[in-house]
Amino acid sequence: MSGALGVLPRQVAFSGGVIVPGAQLFVYEDTTTSKRAIYTTSALAVEHPNPLEADAYGVFPAFYVDPAGGPYKQVLAPADDSDPPLAPLWTEDVIPIQGASIVEGSFTGTITGVNAVVTGTVSYQIITNAAGTGKACRLSIATTVTGVSDTTAFTLTGLPAAVRPSVAVWVPCLVHDNSVSVVGAAQMAAAASAITFYVDAPLSATGFTAANNKGLEIGWQIEYRL
Numbered sequence: 001m002s003g004a005l006g007v008l009p010r011q012v013a014f015s016g017g018v019i020v021p022g023a024q025l026f027v028y029e030d031t032t033t034s035k036r037a038i039y040t041t042s043a044l045a046v047e048h049p050n051p052l053e054a055d056a057y058g059v060f061p062a063f064y065v066d067p068a069g070g071p072y073k074q075v076l077a078p079a080d081d082s083d084p085p086l087a088p089l090w091t092e093d094v095i096p097i098q099g100a101s102i103v104e105g106s107f108t109g110t111i112t113g114v115n116a117v118v119t120g121t122v123s124y125q126i127i128t129n130a131a132g133t134g135k136a137c138r139l140s141i142a143t144t145v146t147g148v149s150d151t152t153a154f155t156l157t158g159l160p161a162a163v164r165p166s167v168a169v170w171v172p173c174l175v176h177d178n179s180v181s182v183v184g185a186a187q188m189a190a191a192a193s194a195i196t197f198y199v200d201a202p203l204s205a206t207g208f209t210a211a212n213n214k215g216l217e218i219g220w221q222i223e224y225r226l
Contacts, residue, residue, distance in 0.1 A: 006038060006063045006072070006095075012054075013076060015089040019058040022079030023089070024051035027063070030071040030094045033084050038063040044103075051083065068103040068126040068135060068162070068226075071096050102127050105162070111215050112194075113154030113208075114147030118215065122156070124163050126226065135226040137163050146176050146215030152206045154214055157194040164191045169224040174217060175199055178209035181217050188224070 006027065013023035027036045027050055040046045042064050054060045065072055073093040077085035103126040111118040125138045145156075167190050175184035175197050184199035200207025208214050 006065045006074075011060050011062075013058040013060065015076065020054065020076070020078060020089065021056050021058050023054040023058055023060075024077045024079060024081060024083075024085070025054070025060060026051045026075040026077065026083070026085060027065070028073040028075065029069070030073050032073070036065060036069060036072045038065055040064070051077070053079075066103060066162075068128050070128060070135070103162075105160075107158055107160050107163075109141075109145065109156045109158045111145055111147055111154055112157055113151050114149040114215065116147060118145060118147035119158075120145030120216075122158075126162065136223060137165070137226050138221065138223045139163065140219075140221040141216055142218065144176075144215070144218050146213045146217075148212065149208075149214055150210050152208045152210045153196075154208060155194045155196050156216070159188075159193045159195070161191075163226070164188070164193065165224055165226055166190060167225075171222040171224050173222050174220060175208075176213060176215045176217050178212045178214070186222050 013020040027038050028034055029036050035050045038048045038050050040048055044066055048063050052060055052063055071094045075085055075091045076089045081087055106121050106123045108119050109122040120141055120143055123140050128135045165188055169188050171186045173184060173186050174181050177199050182199060184197055185203050187196045187198060196205050198205050
């Protein structure tokens, strides 16, 4: 799903019925002063500066926000105000993004613990409810990502910030060990950029066979809360 429009094209900054040339629009996570990423198009590929600046006529360019982030806050300030603003002209908090949303994307994951660099495309879906209070992530691969190894552990690295959980998660899943698919688990620390895989009984991060292939098979998938 594409990004949600945060400012209508050519929207003008007003305060008390007067146009505010060069006004600054600060965009925050709702109820906070933590800045929210804002983007130039619904593809969410190129970020705008935050605060967003109006031109000499008080006109803002359009910006988009990632709907997976839920509600957000806008603060309008004069051109000469500080960051964060000391004399805001107005504040609008908990701006909702209507309806449940699904944000899709992919990233290049790298398998560590193998004798040569092995990479593969990992697809993700981030699902958010209408209130923006619940968010889940699904990771999957469409092609086998395995490598020959003589070690007993492996990880998948390269997770972008959007799919990193806010708390540690532990998810049962299939893993590839010694050229066969077996039941194991995926473990992610809070805000971690890597997944550590477990196998054996009891489950161990160093329980893989120190020979042959290991990694992830076609159809590998996990789901967890962000």
